[in-house]
Amino acid sequence: MTEQKATNVTWHEHSVSSDDRCQLKGHKGAVLWFTGLSGSGKSTVANVVDHLLHQAGKHSFVLDGDNIRMGLNKNLGFSPEDRTENIRRIGEVAKLFASAGTITTTAFISPYREDRDKVREILDDGQFIEIFVKASLETCEARDPKGLYKKARAGEIKGFTGIDAPYEEPENAELILDSDSKDAETLAAEVMEFLESNGYFSA
Amino acid sequence: MTEQKATNVTWHEHSVSSDDRCQLKGHKGAVLWFTGLSGSGKSTVANVVDHLLHQAGKHSFVLDGDNIRMGLNKNLGFSPEDRTENIRRIGEVAKLFASAGTITTTAFISPYREDRDKVREILDDGQFIEIFVKASLETCEARDPKGLYKKARAGEIKGFTGIDAPYEEPENAELILDSDSKDAETLAAEVMEFLESNGYFSA
Known part of the structure; x- marks a missing residue:
């Protein structure tokens, strides 16, 4: 490292491209961006998809409240x-x-359209797959797995999406999942079918 | 999804553990935390290591100024x-x-010992590998690949590590690389040897 210029050349020669990394994994990198109300089933479906991907030998990961909000x-x-x-x-x-x-699933309410669109913008074409987990407020409130709607209705939580804060539905989602009438396994299968038929499983 | 409790059970059954992910990749996940002065060769060595890992079929990634400071x-x-x-x-x-x-290399000056120790704390035992890329200020200033030392000496950059901001050397680094006298390829080979002999290449 006496010749820094030569070392800089080495740096570029040595850098591994994103395509190289996809080749090693045998599939494309992508972001499965699940969005929807609290209780819509985002996390459940995202985790089933992640499990199916893993079982199929795809390199996947989940970003959700558990590992992001605490870190x-x-x-x-x-x-x-x-x-x-x-x-x-x-x-x-x-x-x-x-x-x-990596095929990454994210499971966040992400209520603002502009915020989601900004994520789409920073990703390469085709890498951002917006998945609207569509469930009526009635359905979500009936499920209320964490008792959050009850607290929001009681005024114990302020700014709760769907109650006293807005949720802006996607206008151009790649996938809309009907969470009112279908179970998580069925919806996860729809996501897998989308990935398969759109070439994501080849590098 | 009419039975939310049942669905919650499904969620846990479906979640993929970190061990599962390592099994698929065939090796452990780890963070190779390179630290040292600007010009010490952190990025160069980190990228050579990343390249060697990739060539060996390991799933690696680099976090550096290029993809972090711009994003x-x-x-x-x-x-x-x-x-x-x-x-x-x-x-x-x-x-x-x-x-x-993933075996992730990071290449940041990261001058404060406390900041690096906090990263060590949030990782599991053995996952954090602190690599001190040791080069004298004289060496770094002679290399000055981006002309930053010159600007710092001229007072055009304030708070430059090694000039008018401190660099706190690691006290318990897993590896110390002698960047004054060895080239990037030699140092990268030392890192690979460390990983191999400490069992990181088995899941």
Whole structure:
């Protein structure tokens, strides 16, 4: 390393491209961006998809509240600004995983259209797959797995999406999953079919 | 999804563990945390290691200024607080990659010992491998690949590590690489040897 210029050349010769990483994994990198109300089934379906991908030998990963809100984004709250920054950071991390060749599922309410569109913009064409997990507020509130709707209705939680904060439905989602009438396994199979038929499983 | 409790059980049954992900990749997940002065050769060695890992069929990734400062951390500057937040976020992302089974190299000056130790703390035992790329300030300043030392000496850059901002050397680094006297390929081979002999290449 006496010749820094030569070393710089070495650096470029040695860098592994995103295509190289996809070749090693045998499939494309992609971001399966699940969006929908709390209780719509985003996390459930995302985790079933992740499991199916893993079983099929695909290199997958899940970004969700469990590993993001307690870690990377633990210094963010639920104000509109913090929600936007939350989604921005998740989008940037998903981009890194995609460029590593990983098929990454994200499961966040991500209520603002503009925030989701910004994630789409930073990814390569075809890498961002917006999946709207569509369930009526009635369905979600009836499920209420964490008792959050009850608290929101009681005013114990402020700014709760669907109650006193908006959810902006996707206008150009790659996939819309009918979570009112279908179970998680059926919906996950629809996602797998989409990936298969759109060439994501070849590098 | 009429029975939310049943669905929750499904969720847990379907979740893929970090061990499962490592099994698929055939090796452990780990973070190769390169630290050292600007010009010490961190990025160069990190990229050679990444290339060697990839050639050997290991699933690797690089986090460096190119993909972090322009993306995830583009809203951070170079104040002490922002440097700390910079390293915190990188540590959290590296943790996610490690739990996906990826061998991730990071190449950041990361001058503060406390910041690096915090990354070590959030990772599992053995996952954090601190690699001190040791080069004298004289060596680094002579290389000065981006002309940054010249600018710092001229007062055009403030708070430059090694000039008017501190660099705290690691006290318990897993590896110390002698970048004053050895070239990048030799140093990268030392890292590969460390990984091999410490069992990182088996799942």
